[in-house]
Structures are given as C-alpha cells and as structure tokens.
Amino acid sequence: MEILRHAHSGLRWLVLLSLIIAILNAIGKTGGQKAFTDKDKRTGLFALIFTHLQLLLGLVLYFTSPKVVFSSAAMKSDVLRFFLVEHSLLMLIAVILITIGYSRSKKAQEPGKKFKSILIFYLLGLLLILVGIPWPFMDYGTSWF
Numbered sequence: 001m002e003i004l005r006h007a008h009s010g011l012r013w014l015v016l017l018s019l020i021i022a023i024l025n026a027i028g029k030t031g032g033q034k035a036f037t038d039k040d041k042r043t044g045l046f047a048l049i050f051t052h053l054q055l056l057l058g059l060v061l062y063f064t065s066p067k068v069v070f071s072s073a074a075m076k077s078d079v080l081r082f083f084l085v086e087h088s089l090l091m092l093i094a095v096i097l098i099t100i101g102y103s104r105s106k107k108a109q110e111p112g113k114k115f116k117s118i119l120i121f122y123l124l125g126l127l128l129i130l131v132g133i134p135w136p137f138m139d140y141g142t143s144w145f
C-alpha cells in the first residue's frame with residue numbers, strides 16, 4: 001500500500017494545479033461576454049477527473065492505512081483523529097463541491113453562469129483542500145511529494 005500512499009501524495013499537486021488553472025481561467029469571464037469553449041470545458045473536466053481519482057485513492061487508503069484506526073481511543077490522538085475524521089471529511093466535502101460546480105456549469109445555459117459555477121465551487125473546494133492537506137510543517141504533516 002506504500003505505492004498508493006505515494007500516488008495519493010504526488011497526485012495532490014495535479015489536483016491543486018488543475019484546480020488553480022480552472023479557477024484562473026474562469027476569472028473575469030463571469031459577465032457573460034466570453035463564449036464557453038471546448039477548451040474551457042476541458043479545463044474544468046481535468047480538475048474534476050484528478051479530484052475524483054484522488055478521492056478513489058483516498059478511500060482505499062482510508063480502509064488500509066495504519067494511520068486510520070477505528071476506535072474511540074484514536075479520537076484522543078491528534079494525528080489519528082486528523083486522518084480518521086478531519087482530512088477525510090474536509091476532502092470529501094471539497095470533492096462534492098467541485099462535482100456540484102462542474103455539473104452546474106454543464107447544465108447552465110449562459111456562458112457567464114457556466115464560468116461563475118466553476119469559479120465559486122472550485123475555489124471553495126480548493127480552499128478546503130489547502131486546509132485539509134497534512135503539510136510537512138504541521139504536527140501531523142507528512143512529505144511534500
């Protein structure tokens with residue numbers, strides 16, 4: 001399972017990069033003057049795919065990692081509680097937000113609304129992901145890659 005942990009750790013960068021690109025791409029276009037092209041659609045889709053892949057890896061890790069211990073005692077340890085509850089829950093909410101953003105953008109008729117949905121929901125998702133990552137400088141932090 002060490003390979004999955006490395007994959008999950010490295011994939012964070014693709015998740016972050018693809019979300020930032022989709023957000024930057026939507027900035028300034030919510031007014032509706034710009035058409036929503038196939039390139040715009042692909043930009044949002046890439047971020048969605050990387051985030052969903054990360055969710056799948058995360059779910060496998062959740063049931064195999066030694067850092068996830070299903071016991072009430074685990075709730076008393078900062079590190080164990082972080083992976084059991086905080087990290088997983090924050091990331092799950094972030095993935096749901098990003099999925100809602102993509103699907104609302106797909107359903108919206110006007111280009112401005114399509115960009116707005118990506119901008120708002122992807123930005124909220126990105127913020128939750130940034131907060132939920134076990135960055136190396138935190139008590140329960142891991143590695144950069």
Ligand code: HEM
Pocket residue numbers: 005008009011012015051054055057058059061062063065066067068083087088091092094095129133134142143144145
């Ligand atoms: C979608 C955004 C997510 C990002 C960016 C993310 C990122 C990370 C990172 C950077 C680590 C540290 C890996 C290391 O260096 O050891 C980690 C660990 C972990 N993540 Fe996620 N994660 C995400 C979603 C999830 C979800 C949804 C779950 C569970 C349902 C999850 C479960 C775990 C577990 C159990 C670990 C600990 C693995 C171990 O060290 O044994 N992650 N995650």
